[in-house]
Amino acid sequence: MGKNVTIYDVAREAGVSLATVSRVINGSSVVKPKTRDKVLEAIQRLDFKPNQIARGLATSKTTTIAIVFPQSLFAHVKDMIGGIGDTSRRLDYSVSIYTTDEIGDGNPIETVIEKVVKSRADGVILFNNEEIEKEITLVNKYKIPAVVIGTRVTGDYMGSIFADAKKIAYEVVDRYLAQDKSDILFVSPKQNLINVEEMIVGIQEAYQKYHMNFDATKQVVRTSSHYEKSYPQFLEYFKNHKHDLVFTSYDKEAVAVVNAAIDNGIQVPDEMDVIGMMNTSYALICRPSLTSIHVPVYDMGALAVRLLTKILNEEEIEDKAVVIQHLLMPRDTTKKDF
Amino acid sequence: MGKNVTIYDVAREAGVSLATVSRVINGSSVVKPKTRDKVLEAIQRLDFKPNQIARGLATSKTTTIAIVFPQSLFAHVKDMIGGIGDTSRRLDYSVSIYTTDEIGDGNPIETVIEKVVKSRADGVILFNNEEIEKEITLVNKYKIPAVVIGTRVTGDYMGSIFADAKKIAYEVVDRYLAQDKSDILFVSPKQNLINVEEMIVGIQEAYQKYHMNFDATKQVVRTSSHYEKSYPQFLEYFKNHKHDLVFTSYDKEAVAVVNAAIDNGIQVPDEMDVIGMMNTSYALICRPSLTSIHVPVYDMGALAVRLLTKILNEEEIEDKAVVIQHLLMPRDTTKKDF
DNA sequence: CTGAAAGCGCTAACAA
């Protein structure tokens, strides 16, 4: 659509060479104030907007970072997009989104990463998911600097931001076991930002501390991340089940548990405690309101971008694997004294 | 990071000119099968990934669309990103996100649109919000093809996708007025994807039909889109208020109303009906479950991309303003006979 | 302090 004004136009208008224009738009300090003003004025008059594409070609830098995640993880990612967006904007990066596992047309992760490669994004932010290993292998193969959110990774030009999943799980389970409440059920969907395997390890370690055993085959139930699926599943389940604690890896699943339990006449928290994770609005809205583990997702997004740009600029980095802190938010699905 | 293989490398490897390589990667039909195979093989061997940036410079096309929205609208936009992402991928476009009104560093819409201009995105998707007029003026000024979601707009190289806000509001209010229930409260946050002004017009028209008057100064309450703010507001409000119906422009606000009303001893739906909008998971999770207006947000995203690409390709377009259908989903916050 | 000129990697006439 329409002719765009180029650096040549500005040069002509200002009566200088294009090299000079380039210098002023890049803030070079060597250009004489008077010339600079002339150029600036021409830029203003012509409403010149430097073409990032051309600049990208010339510099082999796009100042763009890509974020790639499966659609199913979107609920988690969305809360981070705030931090990712704000921070990239502040650091003058654009962000492009690439999603995987959409409906229908089988879109293997290879294809998605290939798109990222073609786009020449400077770096990429990945999110923990089932295929994360493969994703990491691919970004390494193409030497794309990356930071992954949700699980620890190591490697050149790689960083990671994550909550200590093992510790989170250990802490809550320990609390219950200390009170002799060992009938604990752990609920998790397949895709999860927090490393579920590690959480299970944390739970097991807590049981070991009390010389007890956590039976993952019976005390872990998988569920859908869609309430329409998980709620009916638990409505059935709680017809003949009750636990000291049901601990879920995401609030939405916890709400399904709470509602299904209550609908089966189980008093929450009097007869059963429920704890969710991520401290989302679901936890606030739920009745009774849901006790949840707060994880600063906005900050994780912001940190991820910052870390990635440090890697890109080869800045000094204290630690390329940053553990973010979590916090238990007690509400009404756990007993007062808990 | 590291040298990328270029079209020259492939040409040399295959023993042809770079023009031929360009032809095969662009699927030109004029190249002899045998040559094509040679080239394809070289591409394979070298793992060549065409540089989109260079291609963008050469063609003045980036096959990228930008989506810009205020952070505060993210809750709405997120549900559309699925449709936007899937559809752009299918049509071979990338999507870049640009958010406005983040914390702190005042980021006027002009600056954001300027970034879009510099990025040379082929087109942009905008979302109805307080500043939409200004946004439209800007994209017109820079002649960026655009489609806006959430409100009707007209113009060259512009399209829009929206629900009929006036009709939605008219229909629900009409239902109540027909039953002599005219004490209706309309609740809305400032930013909303659905055009709130139009909804109010729809409500007013319904009242007029019954020769009654809807007093916008008293029957409309503004609230925050944060539950932490809206719930306390309504907790206070319902100490001395009760209505036939509380109708909100988004489910989350409706849930705040439901919870606050119940906490003040108001029976929902026996004493007061509540209806939300967008039919989100909040509606399902809420107790009692929330009656809501379903709007196919995924499809809106998908349609927006499709429409935008039609505009970009100057394809035949039946209607550049497409109204999407809504549907009332009755649940437990409205009386059975309603 | 400023200008000339050589790319960056690819597309698209135009020739052959």
Next chain:
DNA sequence: TTGTTAGCGCTTTCAG
């Protein structure tokens, strides 16, 4: 059917 060549709009030496 294939190759040659001139850009696309900008950055960046290298001279001056």
